[in-house]
Amino acid sequence: MISIKKLIIGLGGVSMATLLVAGLGNSMDKPDPAEYPFAPSLLQYKKSAAEFTPPETCGECHSQQYNEWTGSMHALAFKDPVYQGELNKAVKAVGHDIARQCEGCHSPAGIVTGEIKMPGLSGLSDVALNGVSCDMCHSVSGHSGWQTPYRFPGNGSLILSPGKDTPSGPVLTKYGPYQPEEGCGDGFHECVEQPLHKKAELCANCHQVYHYETHTPIESTYREWKDGPYAVHDIACQDCHMVDFDTFLRSADTMKKPKKEEFRHYFNGANFLIYALTEQAAKKAGDTELAANVHKKYEMAVARLQAAADLVVIPIYRDKKLAEIKVRVKNIRAGHKLPTSLTNIRQIWLEMTVKDENGKVIMTTGTVDEKGALPSEARLFNSDGMGEGFHFAIDPWEIVAFSRQDAIPPKGYKDVYYGVSAPQSKGPLVVDIKLRYRQAEQEIAHALLAAVPEDMDLAAIYGLTAMPDLPVVDMVSKSVKIEPAL
Ligand code: HEC
Ligand code: HEC
Ligand code: HEC
Ligand code: HEC
Ligand code: HEC
Secondary structure, three states, X not given: OOOHHHHHHHOOOOOHHHHHHHHHOOOOOOOOOOOOOOOOOOOXXXXXXXXXXXXXXXXXXXXXXXXXXXXXXXXXXXXXXXXXXXXXXXXXXXXXXXXXXXXXXXXXXHHXXXXXOOOOOOOOOHHHHOOOOHHHHHOEEEEOHHHOOOOOOOOOOEEEOOEEEEOOEEEEEEEEOOOOOOOOOOOXXXXXXXXXXXXXXXXXXXXXXXXXXXXXXXXXXXXXHHOOHHHHOOOOHHHHHOOOHHHHHHHHHHOOOOOHHHOOOOOOOOOHHHHHHHHHHHHHOOOHHHHHHHHHHHHHHHHHHHHHEEEEEEEEEEOOEEEEEEEEEEXXXXXXXXXXXXXXXXXXXXXXXXXXXXXXXXEEEOOOOOOOOOOOOOOEOOEEEEOOOOOEEOOOOOOOEEEEEOOEOOOOEEEEEEEOOOOOOOOOEEEEEEEEEEOOOHHHHHHHHHOOOOOOOHHHHHOOOOOOOOOOEEEEEEEEEEOOEO
């Protein structure tokens, strides 16, 4: 028999701990605090005397990128009241440690500098308040995604290096997609080419969220993209989210990459609700420029949602009589599942009404009631999260599994069948059908807004004195005629 000692020597000094973990096929390692001092966030920080720069300063020379980024979901990632409400709930539920995980993505600078101590906005620097600002991407010198305890990017696994110390003092280094030209940075910063900036893996470190202890994947935008057709054709997140609307359509439809001059810093997605609230706040503060800026982003988000999906209605007959209505819901232009990320919170559902030739309603489903709730039979394309012991859960610190995953894969579809009893009338039936989207169930949104930290006064900032009705966007609306019998 070989002794354990010999075996270890034979393996070239692999430690006993590693052997045991590998041998038992154990659950994932905990992040090593020496390597990941901000765990549960997997951010890494190369500290020097070179500090982070507020976005306004970058904007003095890069005004186009600054105007595009201003009012984007990245600019709002930390001030977002829905985020602050959930953060506050998280800290109250499981203690302050979890806040580092959240802030690692929603305000990376605020955590590596140790500035953010509790939920809320008061007393914080410009850099911390600006969430995912210029420097959170352009100080990224690399990522540790493939070396994380779960061997996959996520939970903020970026390496932030805003600059370096030199004998003549600190020098700022900014990483970008291109080979720098002579004089790049105008003496304010040096430029380094970083190929990561053209790849989905830059975004992946934040757009892939794991449970802070068990590592269950909770938000999986990057994994969904990676498993789909756009990754195969090298159409990255940037090619749809860092371009204007028409260029996004072209990327999605033709799988052709945008040209260098077509990139923009809008980071526009689906979140029309936060743009609408921000527009209200800007108007209240008398900032008409910001109000106009976010209004444009609101319109872009709605247009994007309306370009993402399509519906096909297919009647099914048995004994020559209409027996079922099949609805095929297609994800035609989202690079990941539809919806993605917080799939257990976002709601996409079908609303349908079938009328006979006299206009009499013979079937209806998916209509929101006067309290803003959906009927239990509504067909939703999202997921249900579960906590330990098979109970329904919505909060990221509770979810350790999913009992249902019904989001629609990229360039894929889901079919829904509605049984109909054979109508008496002879003439064609009219099927009015809609695919509808909202950020969350009304009750959940209200609960999060009600949970914001005390220093965020929703009436003072947003003019909210009562909880708002949550707006719904119709992604697709169709009216089709079908025959009741063949
Ligand atoms: C979420 C990450 C992210 C944030 C935040 C961000 N950028 Fe970028 N930036 C990128 C990526 C990715 C590219 C490369 C796009 C491409 O392929 O051309 C880029 C390209 C650039 C470029 C070079 C190409 C060009 O557009 O001329 C500049 C300059 C730039 N960004 C400045 C800024 C400034 C200034 C801000 C803040 C106002 C900012 N960026 C915020 C990710 C980011
Ligand atoms: C790995 C990065 C990451 C971590 C860690 C993370 N988030 Fe997020 N969070 C995101 C991204 C990306 C989105 C946007 C997804 C979308 O809009 O679909 C988001 C969206 C949200 C939203 C929805 C905001 C809205 O307006 O709809 C809430 C709420 C939220 N996060 C709370 C939290 C809390 C609380 C934590 C810590 C327990 C946390 N997040 C940890 C990346 C992260
Ligand atoms: C004093 C003016 C000035 C300031 C301030 C400034 N830059 Fe630049 N930067 C430049 C110039 C000039 C270039 C080269 C031409 C260009 O791409 O616009 C450049 C280029 C870049 C590039 C492109 C690198 C590549 O891939 O070619 C990035 C990214 C960038 N800057 C980011 C930033 C960020 C982030 C900030 C704030 C932390 C910032 N810059 C502040 C002048 C400035
Ligand atoms: C440092 C972390 C971080 C990085 C890197 C990052 N994001 Fe984000 N992103 C976030 C967070 C956090 C939010 C959500 C803010 C919220 O909802 O409050 C977000 C929101 C978004 C949204 C808006 C989603 C919506 O619901 O409208 C888009 C689109 C987006 N990111 C695209 C990208 C792309 C493309 C890249 C890579 C070029 C990228 N992100 C890199 C953290 C990051
Ligand atoms: C082919 C184009 C395309 C690509 C590639 C793509 N997206 Fe999207 N994305 C969309 C569309 C369309 C939407 C709006 C519909 C939706 O919510 O899914 C969207 C929505 C989003 C949202 C908001 C989801 C929500 O409901 O809150 C986030 C966050 C996001 N994308 C991030 C990413 C990231 C990160 C990548 C790369 C891993 C990526 N996207 C790649 C087209 C794309």
